[in-house]
Amino acid sequence: MSPLRRLAVLLYSADPGLGRMLQYWAATCVLYVVCIVQMLVQVEQGISDGQAATAVIAFAAVGALSFYLMIRFGARIGLKPDQLAVSQAVFSLVCGGWAYAISGPLRAAVLLMTVVIIVFCMFAARPRQTLMLSVGTIAGMGATMWWLQAHDPAGFPPMTELLTFGYLAGALLATAVLSGEMHKLRSRLKRQRRELTEALETIRVLATVDELTSLVNRRRMHEVLEEQERRQPSGGQHGKGCCVALLDIDFFKQVNDRYGHATGDAVLRCFSQAARASLRAEDVLARWGGEEFLLLLPDASPEDARTVLERMAERVHTMPVPGLDDRCISFSAGLATRHAGEPFAEAIGRADKALYRAKEAGRDRIVLA
Numbered sequence: 038m039s040p041l042r043r044l045a046v047l048l049y050s051a052d053p054g055l056g057r058m059l060q061y062w063a064a065t066c067v068l069y070v071v072c073i074v075q076m077l078v079q080v081e082q083g084i085s086d087g088q089a090a091t092a093v094i095a096f097a098a099v100g101a102l103s104f105y106l107m108i109r110f111g112a113r114i115g116l117k118p119d120q121l122a123v124s125q126a127v128f129s130l131v132c133g134g135w136a137y138a139i140s141g142p143l144r145a146a147v148l149l150m151t152v153v154i155i156v157f158c159m160f161a162a163r164p165r166q167t168l169m170l171s172v173g174t175i176a177g178m179g180a181t182m183w184w185l186q187a188h189d190p191a192g193f194p195p196m197t198e199l200l201t202f203g204y205l206a207g208a209l210l211a212t213a214v215l216s217g218e219m220h221k222l223r224s225r226l227k228r229q230r231r232e233l234t235e236a237l238e239t240i241r242v243l244a245t246v247d248e249l250t251s252l253v254n255r256r257r258m259h260e261v262l263e264e265q266e267r268r269q270p271s272g273g274q275h276g277k278g279c280c281v282a283l284l285d286i287d288f289f290k291q292v293n294d295r296y297g298h299a300t301g302d303a304v305l306r307c308f309s310q311a312a313r314a315s316l317r318a319e320d321v322l323a324r325w326g327g328e329e330f331l332l333l334l335p336d337a338s339p340e341d342a343r344t345v346l347e348r349m350a351e352r353v354h355t356m357p358v359p360g361l362d363d364r365c366i367s368f369s370a371g372l373a374t375r376h377a378g379e380p381f382a383e384a385i386g387r388a389d390k391a392l393y394r395a396k397e398a399g400r401d402r403i404v405l406a
């Protein structure tokens with residue numbers, strides 16, 4: 038990691054949740070900077086008192102820095118994101134009230150910032166917290182305005198303060214109501230996103246998995262083979278080659294006829310489980326149709342593949358199937374190595390011919406193409 042990136046991670050954190058909170062913090066800092074510049078211009082123009090403005094600016098700067106530290110290391114001190122958001126808002130509102138008191142004729146404009154702070158809160162705090170903040174701000178600003186008009190009626194005419202307070206209270210209450218609506222909308226969107234993700238997963242499973250055996254279905258297997266052709270156009274890795282085998286359960290019609298279709302289904306399920314238990318993680322077994330299965334063995338020589346199929350045959354011979362008494366299940370297999378650059382369709386065609394020969398030769402055997 039470069040030193041610059043390490044510094045960025047240290048300041049900004051690699052955790053996306055924390056990163057988002059720090060983004061909000063950075064956005065509030067931009068607002069603070071804008072307000073500080075305005076305040077300096079006000080001092081320059083003789084609208085605000087220089088000492089009072091310096092005190093507000095210092096208070097805001099120290100507060101912003103403290104909040105950065107609290108957000109960055111908040112997890113260690115056990116502060117929750119919404120608690121941090123509310124504390125930040127309370128701090129900003131105190132700054133806003135103070136700025137109001139020293140901004141002379143521009144004070145009504147400062148109130149705009151107060152509304153902006155509450156709107157910011159809507160994104161991070163709960164609707165109840167936003168409502169409490171709005172009510173608290175109305176009470177706090179009401180008290181400030183009352184105190185200012187009582188102590189300096191010439192600078193803060195009572196009627197002007199009262200009307201300004203009315204506008205502020207209306208705006209804050211409307212914002213709090215809006216926050217509730219936005220929260221509902223966000224909850225609905227979250228639920229819809231979760232439902233959509235679940236629906237997509239269901240569709241994906243239905244499109245790729247065989248319902249009876251839970252094996253990969255024929256459609257998905259075609260995709261797997263295409264991916265394999267793209268990844269290894271010349272055959273298998275490590276010079277071992279790649280094998281395909283077509284497997285077909287022997288005398289399956291007899292099972293259906295004698296024991297019933299439900300037992301036939303149970304045989305297919307048990308066969309799939311037993312067969313899958315004999316494979317490596319990279320091997321893919323698909324239900325190719327009816328009682329026929331296609332096995333892809335990437336990076337396997339024909340000898341390796343035969344060993345796998347023999348191990349599989351042993352498991353299948355001894356697997357218990359509910360409702361089948363003592364009848365032993367077997368399968369025949371046609372095995373083919375995929376030649377370099379050969380399309381899988383051709384290798385599967387050769388495996389199919391080998392399977393036919395295995396059936397002809399008496400079943401329960403593996404024939405190499």
Ligand SMILES: Nc1nc2c(ncn2[C@@H]2O[C@H](COP(=O)(O)OP(=O)(O)OP(=O)(O)O)[C@@H](O)[C@H]2O)c(=O)[nH]1
Binds near residue numbers: 289298299300301
């Ligand atoms: N229970 C059940 N039977 C199925 C399913 N799909 C196909 N079959 C049956 O599988 C049987 C396949 O029979 P055949 O093609 O004659 O093959 P077989 O009896 O296994 O004979 P060989 O392959 O020559 O050993 C048919 O009776 C199909 O109805 C299924 O999903 N469930």
